[in-house]
Amino acid sequence: MASVIVVGAQWGDEGKGKVVDLLTRYADYVVRFQGGNNAGHTLVVDGKQYIFHIIPSGILYEDKICAIGNGVVIDPQVLIDELDHLAEKGMVVSPERLLISTNAHLIMPYHRQLDLAREGVLEADQKIGTTGRGIGPCYMDKVGRTGLRMGDLLDMPLFREKLAASLEEKNFLLTQLYRQKPFDAAAIVAEFEPLAERLAPFIGTVSVALDEARKAGKHILFEGAQGTQLDVDHGTYPFVTSSNTTAANACTGTGFSPVHIDEVIGIIKAYTTRVGSGPFPTELSEEDAIGQHLQTKGHEFGATTGRRRRCGWFDAVVATDAVRLNGLTGLAVTKLDVLSGLNEVQMATHYQVEGRRFDRMPENIRQATLAQPVYERMPGWSEDIAGVRSYNDLPQATRDYLHRLEDLSGVAPVIVSVGPEREATMLLRNPFAPR
Ligand code: IMP
Numbered sequence: 001m002a003s004v005i006v007v008g009a010q011w012g013d014e015g016k017g018k019v020v021d022l023l024t025r026y027a028d029y030v031v032r033f034q035g036g037n038n039a040g041h042t043l044v045v046d047g048k049q050y051i052f053h054i055i056p057s058g059i060l061y062e063d064k065i066c067a068i069g070n071g072v073v074i075d076p077q078v079l080i081d082e083l084d085h086l087a088e089k090g091m092v093v094s095p096e097r098l099l100i101s102t103n104a105h106l107i108m109p110y111h112r113q114l115d116l117a118r119e120g121v122l123e124a125d126q127k128i129g130t131t132g133r134g135i136g137p138c139y140m141d142k143v144g145r146t147g148l149r150m151g152d153l154l155d156m157p158l159f160r161e162k163l164a165a166s167l168e169e170k171n172f173l174l175t176q177l178y179r180q181k182p183f184d185a186a187a188i189v190a191e192f193e194p195l196a197e198r199l200a201p202f203i204g205t206v207s208v209a210l211d212e213a214r215k216a217g218k219h220i221l222f223e224g225a226q227g228t229q230l231d232v233d234h235g236t237y238p239f240v241t242s243s244n245t246t247a248a249n250a251c252t253g254t255g256f257s258p259v260h261i262d263e264v265i266g267i268i269k270a271y272t273t274r275v276g277s278g279p280f281p282t283e284l285s286e287e288d289a290i291g292q293h294l295q296t297k298g299h300e301f302g303a304t305t306g307r308r309r310r311c312g313w314f315d316a317v318v319a320t321d322a323v324r325l326n327g328l329t330g331l332a333v334t335k336l337d338v339l340s341g342l343n344e345v346q347m348a349t350h351y352q353v354e355g356r357r358f359d360r361m362p363e364n365i366r367q368a369t370l371a372q373p374v375y376e377r378m379p380g381w382s383e384d385i386a387g388v389r390s391y392n393d394l395p396q397a398t399r400d401y402l403h404r405l406e407d408l409s410g411v412a413p414v415i416v417s418v419g420p421e422r423e424a425t426m427l428l429r430n431p432f433a434p435r
Pocket residue numbers: 011012013038039040128129130131132133134135136225226230239240241242275276277
């Protein structure tokens with residue numbers, strides 16, 4: 001029995017989908033604990049393409065049980081669309097295989113509207129660049145204790161009552177502050193009634209199910225979304241998402257005790273990317289030849305929004321922050337093949353900010369924006385490594401790069417990925433195996 005958490009170590013888009021898919025093979029349960037349909041990944045299995053935003057991709061394995069914890073925010077229509085999308089491809093998901101926490105909050109239509117309205121009125125340099133999915137406003141209601149939860153779908157009179165109370169405030173904001181149309185409670189209820197009926201069989205107590213699974217000796221994989229630097233407390237605030245993306249939230253976001261966690265794997269790209277606004281010290285400009293190389297070769301466009309990702313060199317400051325904040329026991333290094341063909345590769349070892357050395361991301365956003373990376377240069381490699389399946393077959397320069405990455409971060413890779421295909425992944429140590 002082992003419980004393993006997987007988190008993004010940078011600003012999201014580290015290739016979690018592929019690593020989670022690999023580790024899912026060893027797990028019995030796959031659980032999401034935070035975020036919502038701001039996340040997304042695409043998997044191609046047996047020639048069929050599947051896009052996931054909310055349901056763990058582990059659902060593709062008939063013998064796995066998937067759960068969506070209380071820390072996740074759920075747009076019920078998106079969830080149903082995803083179930084329908086799976087059904088169209090021949091995968092009908094039964095309630096025995098998908099459990100949704102009764103305490104997970106519902107993303108309501110006004111959350112999406114408020115997300116867009118808030119971003120719309122911000123000055124260009126203040127915009128967060130959110131995904132527009134209503135994530136922030138939904139978490140605001142959760143913390144403000146005015147949110148509607150999955151469990152409320154099982155009690156429509158209560159749902160109506162809570163909705164009416166919430167709409168009073170939301171409609172005031174929408175009409176008076178943002179000059180938009182108000183929402184009609186009856187229309188929302190009419191929209192939600194069939195969704196409630198459809199989702200009711202899936203709603204339950206995730207904490208109890210996971211505890212029983214653990215006691216029965218099952219392997220549990222906790223799948224994080226976004227990345228460490230997007231954590232609402234520890235990331236580059238305010239240019240972050242609205243949830244805790246770090247490992248501790250795997251416990252809070254599901255009701256699973258930290259005492260039972262065995263490993264925390266950080267997924268880290270061999271270089272760095274970021275979508276949306278905010279500090280990114282090792283960013284290369286769009287005109288820079290290396291930046292263009294990473295963008296093009298790495299296909300750096302978001303799965304959820306299709307936005308161009310900003311690209312830059314590997315940043316050991318970000319890596320060591322992730323090691324500390326998550327307690328990483330292993331790294332999954334992804335997209336190493338994208339660096340092939342560069343004469344020289346660089347890694348930032350620390351920053352200089354106004355004459356001071358920083359070995360961690362400055363908490364002050366002004367300082368984080370001013371951070372100047374200090375680079376170490378290494379020889380690159382010209383070989384195409386996408387076909388390599390054994391660590392020792394990697395070119396010496398590639399292995400030197402990985403060694404340096406391990407030295408600087410203090411954590412060894414357990415997975416190295418060299419291409420988009422399922423097979424293009426080397427599992428150096430299985431985190432589910434006893435140590
Ligand atoms: P929100 O999560 O939609 O509120 O967006 C807040 C910030 O997090 C924006 O900069 C987004 O681009 C970023 N973000 C949200 N989800 C993801 C993700 O899955 N990958 C990368 N960035 C994300």
